[in-house]
Amino acid sequence: MGFLFQGAESIISDDGETISKKRVSKSYRIKTLDQKITRSRTRREAKILKKLEELGMPAPRLINVCDDTIVMEKIDGVVLKKRIEDSDDPRALFFELGTLVSKIHLANIVHGDLTTSNFISGDKIYAIDFGLSYVSLKDEDKAVDLYVFERAVGCSHDSKFLENFYEGYMRGGNEDVVRRLESVRLRGRKRESMAFG
Incomplete structure (x- = not known):
């Protein structure tokens, strides 16, 4: 998995066929709270990607999701x-x-x-x-x-x-x-x- 870039919220990696988006842990937050927020935001984004796919919208197709990482289709362009x-x-x-x-x-x-x-x-x-x-x-x-x-x-x-x-x-x-x-x-x-x- 090749590193693409790191933003304020996530690290983006590219393996040629898929894009992996891993949310960055916030050191200033209590660990359990940080994990809860990260999991909630990751799941929310995954649900939206899934809804867009079901509606036939042009957006990356969701491939996999775990607590802090979303793996999605890579869009050529x-x-x-x-x-x-x-x-x-x-x-x-x-x-x-x-x-x-x-x-x-x-x-x-x-x-x-x-x-x-x-x-x-x-x-x-x-x-x-x-x-x-x-x-x-x-x-x-x-x-x-x-x-x-x-x-x-x-x-x-x-x-x-x-x-x-x-x-x-x-x-x-x-x-x-x-x-x-x-x-x-x-x-x-x-x-x-x-x-x-």
Whole structure:
């Protein structure tokens, strides 16, 4: 199993056919509590991957799970962020991404870390890294998911492509989520104005 990288939450390894994600123990937590939290978060992520597979969503297929490790299918392709950066006209990519995120939200899954770095572009776009994901019926939670994505796009890409993203997103419905997004944006702007005086 070849080491790929270590993030704040996990160590990612690649054996050529599968990806292994091992959650990192937090030394500042009581050991028994740390084990309980790690097991709970690992199982939650595994359940979401399983649900996505059952729904036929483009995401890594779950292969195995234990207390702190998930083994999943390796997706061939490149990180969507790089594919967009290399593209002369990424409008179709943003449209496809919006369609996928809409389907994820319609399944009542909140990704929790929507950035173009958490998608793989291969024969189609695949969603990856569901470590912060959870199930929610609330439009508010899904709207916050979109707000996080908007902020991420503003840092990494041209925000004008959000129009193409929302064209794809609205194809699946989710009008209530987009309406709720307006109030989430307003709260975000208020927080920013308070922070900068």
